[in-house]
Amino acid sequence: MAARLTTYVVVGIVCATLIAGFMVGAQRDEDGPVDLIVHNARVYTADADQSMAEAVAIRGNQILRVGSNREVNRLRRPQTKVIDAQGAAVLPGFNDSHVHFIEGGLTFEMLDLHGVVTADDVTERLAAWAESNPTHSWIRGRRWLDADFAGIPTHQMLDAVVEHRPVQVVSSDGRTSWVNRKALMMSGITRRTPNPVGGTIVRDARGEATGVLKGTASELIEKAMAPATREARVKALRAAVDAANRLGVTSVQTAGDTLENFELYDAARKAGELTVRVYGALALSVARLTDADTDQLTEVAKTYPDDPRFKTGAATLTIDGDVESHTAAMFKPYATGPLEANPLVDADDLNRNVRLLDAHGWQVVTDASGDRAVSMALTAYAHAVRSNAAPARGRRPRIDHVESIAESDFNRLGSLNVVTSILPDDDAAEERAAHIGKGRAARGIAVRRMVKAGGRVALGSDWPESTLDPLDVLRAATEPPSESVPKNTTAAGPVSLKSAIDAYTATAAYASFDEQRKGSITPGMLADIVVLTDDIFASTKALASAKVAVTIFDGKIVYKRGAKTSVP
Numbered sequence: 001m002a003a004r005l006t007t008y009v010v011v012g013i014v015c016a017t018l019i020a021g022f023m024v025g026a027q028r029d030e031d032g033p034v035d036l037i038v039h040n041a042r043v044y045t046a047d048a049d050q051s052m053a054e055a056v057a058i059r060g061n062q063i064l065r066v067g068s069n070r071e072v073n074r075l076r077r078p079q080t081k082v083i084d085a086q087g088a089a090v091l092p093g094f095n096d097s098h099v100h101f102i103e104g105g106l107t108f109e110m111l112d113l114h115g116v117v118t119a120d121d122v123t124e125r126l127a128a129w130a131e132s133n134p135t136h137s138w139i140r141g142r143r144w145l146d147a148d149f150a151g152i153p154t155h156q157m158l159d160a161v162v163e164h165r166p167v168q169v170v171s172s173d174g175r176t177s178w179v180n181r182k183a184l185m186m187s188g189i190t191r192r193t194p195n196p197v198g199g200t201i202v203r204d205a206r207g208e209a210t211g212v213l214k215g216t217a218s219e220l221i222e223k224a225m226a227p228a229t230r231e232a233r234v235k236a237l238r239a240a241v242d243a244a245n246r247l248g249v250t251s252v253q254t255a256g257d258t259l260e261n262f263e264l265y266d267a268a269r270k271a272g273e274l275t276v277r278v279y280g281a282l283a284l285s286v287a288r289l290t291d292a293d294t295d296q297l298t299e300v301a302k303t304y305p306d307d308p309r310f311k312t313g314a315a316t317l318t319i320d321g322d323v324e325s326h327t328a329a330m331f332k333p334y335a336t337g338p339l340e341a342n343p344l345v346d347a348d349d350l351n352r353n354v355r356l357l358d359a360h361g362w363q364v365v366t367d368a369s370g371d372r373a374v375s376m377a378l379t380a381y382a383h384a385v386r387s388n389a390a391p392a393r394g395r396r397p398r399i400d401h402v403e404s405i406a407e408s409d410f411n412r413l414g415s416l417n418v419v420t421s422i423l424p425d426d427d428a429a430e431e432r433a434a435h436i437g438k439g440r441a442a443r444g445i446a447v448r449r450m451v452k453a454g455g456r457v458a459l460g461s462d463w464p465e466s467t468l469d470p471l472d473v474l475r476a477a478t479e480p481p482s483e484s485v486p487k488n489t490t491a492a493g494p495v496s497l498k499s500a501i502d503a504y505t506a507t508a509a510y511a512s513f514d515e516q517r518k519g520s521i522t523p524g525m526l527a528d529i530v531v532l533t534d535d536i537f538a539s540t541k542a543l544a545s546a547k548v549a550v551t552i553f554d555g556k557i558v559y560k561r562g563a564k565t566s567v568p
Contacts (some may be wrong), residue, residue, distance in 0.1 A: 015329040026453055034059055034075045035555060036527070041085035043534045046092050048497045051352065052537075056090065058527040067369075067519055083555075086121045089536045091501055092521050093250025093528030094470040095508035095551065096399050097421040097462025101108035101254050101278065102261050105236030105243075107464040111141035112446040113169055117495040119153070123161045130162050138225055141169035142464060143179060153178045155211025168221050173428070174465035175325040177218040179211050187224040189213075196220065198320065198327050198344045215327035216344075230264075237264050243560040244276045248471050248530030248548040252276055253421075253460070253512055255400060256283035256316040256367070259300065265310045274309050274536070275558045277528070279512040281314035281365050286526055287453050289353045301361070308517065308526065308554075312397075314363040317353060319343050320373040321430045323403045323441070328370030331406060334531040335436050349374055351383045359385035361391045363513070371440065378412045385416065393513060398462070403432055414454015419511045421460045422447070424477040446505075447477075449496050459500065471546055474500050474536075478543070495539065527555040 009088030039055035045066060055072035057065040065072055076082065109128040116122050122144065128140055132157075137164055158167045158180035166183035170176070191207040202210045213221060228236070229347050244252065254261070257280045268274040284299065286293060297315070302314045309387025322329025324336055329343040345352075357364050364384075368376035381397045400421040413420065424445055432441035443449075447457050460479065461468050477500040518526045531550040534542040551559040 009142070018380065033058065034064060034077055034080045036081045036083070036557075037072055037076055038083045038085055038090055038529065038531060038550075038552075039069050040087060040089040041531070042087065042093075042503060042537055043090040043521060044498065044537070046502055047522050050425065050502070050557045053521075055437045056459075056521055056529065057551070058529075058555050061527055063523055063527050063529075067182040069089070077341065082230055083531060085531050085549075087532070088117050088140055088534055088549065089532045089546070091530050091532070092505040093530050093551070094248050094504050095251035095277075095458075095462050095519065096244075096249055096251070096463070096468070096470070096504075096512050097253045097458035098423070099252045099463045099468070100465075101276075101463075102233055102236050102264065104464040105240030105469060106232065106322045107224075107345075108144050108239050108398055109232075109235070110138065110244075111169070113141045114143040114172070116144060117317070123157060125196060126158065126167065126169075127161045129167070134477060137165065138183075139165055139167045141344075143172045144169045147190075150282070153210070153212055155181045155184060155209070156180060157339065166224070168225075169415075170218070172465065173324055174462070175218070175322050175324060175327070177221055179221055180215065180566060181211070183221055183224070184209055184211065187220050189496075190222055193220070195512060198341065214322040214325035215341075230256055230260075233261070233264055237268060238273070241268070241274065242277050245551050245553070246548065247471075248532075248551050248559075249280070249468065250276060250472060250511075250530070250553050251508070251514075251518065251527035253279045253281065253314075253508070255281055255460075255462075256318065256363070256366045257281055262304055262310075262312060266304060269310045271306070275553045277308060277518070278310045279309070279514070280304070281316045281363075282310045282312060283316050283318075284353070285318075286353075289356050294356055294562065297357075297360060297362065313361075314365050316359050316365045316367060317345070317350065317401075319345055319350065319376055320368060320369040320370050321434050322369045322401070323444075324428070326435065328403055329368075329372040329376075330436060330440070331372045331375075332436075332440075335437055336435055340352070341370070343376060344375055347379070350376055351380045354380040355384045355387045358391070358395065359388045361393075363396055363398065365398040365400055367401055368399050369401045369444075371404040371406045371409070373441070374402055374405045375400055375409050377549050378409055378416060381416045381418065382412070392475070396511065396513065401462075404436060404440045404451075405443050406448075407443070408452040410449055410455075417454075417456075419456045419458055419537055420450055421458045421511065423460060423466055424473065425461050425466070440466050456507050456510060457513045458502050461501040470504055471543070471548075472530075474503065475543060477503070479533055479540075496507045502537060522530070528553055533561065 036058040043053040044050050052064045054069045057072045057075050069524045070474050076406050153487045167180040168184050169178045189209050200217035201217050202212040204210050265278045320329040327341045354364050368374045377399050398419045429441050450457050478497050506519040509515045529552040532546045533549045534546040534547050536543040549561045
């Protein structure tokens with residue numbers, strides 16, 4: 001009896017000690033410095049329960065507390081910075097899962113043709129830009145929306161404005177180039193030039209190039225250009241970071257990137273200038289990987305290991321083009337134009353490359369738009385699963401773009417744990433429907449079906465082919481589908497706003513193996529937060545008008561609406 005009593009006493013003392021320790025720890029937690037508080041907010045945490053809160057406390061670069069205004073404000077100290085959200089929405093920092101970041105920064109030096117619908121619109125802007133930029137050896141434009149363009153573009157239209165300097169204007173989807181005669185000549189394109197694999201040189205009745213190049217044919221033009229200098233690319237990176245800060249983008253996942261860009265990201269990280277987290281996916285263009293290739297990849301992985309601001313670990317393999325330019329690999333013929341497009345890679349070579357990358361611990365990202373290309377990617381992933389032991393961190397294979405998917409392939413998304421990265425766009429879906437039919441076009445943006453099948457969907461902008469603004473993407477993902485697209489099949493409807501935000505935050509973090517440190521507003525996570533100007537959960541009208549008010553990166557304010565420049 002005495003022994004039992006002694007045991008009870010000892011247990012009681014231990015329990016009391018533990019409780020006291022917890023209380024002291026909690027007291028220390030509350031008494032310690034709190035650097036930043038955001039309150040009077042509609043905080044969407046993007047946690048597993050999709051819960052809401054009123055306020056957030058930040059210490060250092062981590063989220064300390066999430067809760068009510070009363071709970072969080074009691075942590076306030078004299079040195080604490082306070083942001084009054086005035087009832088607006090507060091979200092995790094946006095994570096763009098598919099972006100060409102430095103290339104996007106370079107477009108700030110180009111002619112913007114957004115909204116043009118006639119040749120006169122183009123030539124008027126082109127003439128003004130050429131006059132204002134006399135030192136540019138090449139005149140380059142972007143965001144020409146070929147689907148809405150009235151008439152047939154020709155090089156003569158551009159020649160009439162700029163004759164002695166080469167001109168290239170790229171369509172809004174990045175898949176079609178419209179050039180003048182000077183650009184054709186400098187690129188060596190004649191009536192005898194064959195169409196490259198995955199591309200088309202549009203010709204007139206006599207076989208002469210009209211000035212429009214689709215798919216990989218655009219690369220014939222780009223090879224004639226001098227590559228951007230390191231100085232220009234450094235400037236472009238800074239411009240891209242500044243744009244991301246302004247738009248609430250705190251993380252990006254680059255698509256088909258280069259080692260030269262990796263060096264710039266890492267240099268900016270070391271200099272403290274990289275106020276965006278970058279996950280770089282290295283583009284691989286070889287048909288068949290060799291042992292020397294995999295050895296080089298091992299060195300790349302060692303050079304840029306896991307770091308919260310910049311890391312690699314993903315490799316991109318491109319399988320096809322896109323539906324709009326008729327370069328997406330489809331099982332059945334197109335309804336218009338060329339009847340079929342072949343994949344850019346042999347199926348056996350793709351299986352081999354995916355297997356080798358998987359065996360060396362790389363996350364594989366396949367660029368696949370057509371249903372045939374998507375099926376090839378899924379088959380290659382299944383081949384890797386059969387051939388290799390699972391990597392230590394697990395597998396998270398990805399398919400980016402996915403403009404169409406075969407009915408029989410939906411279930412393979414879940415069984416293979418595939419993450420798809422898409423850009424919801426009703427206008428693009430309508431255009432695709434014209435080329436491949438409504439059913440096949442709708443299956444490319446059927447987010448609900450992808451998730452129901454067990455797959456995960458992340459949202460990405462594909463900037464600079466589309467807008468970098470996440471709010472524009474959220475609007476596209478949640479607005480009712482047009483009558484041209486079958487109901488209940490688009491990314492929009494009826495995907496909820498919270499689910500769309502999850503795809504741009506929590507799921508995007510999962511896609512890059514980062515869900516343990518970012519993607520939600522929960523204690524212990526990195527303090528990457530965006531404060532909006534409106535409560536976007538209140539109404540669609542609020543979502544339509546909302547802007548970014550404040551961007552917080554790594555616990556620091558890097559952008560505040562109304563300031564002349566981003567806050568360093």
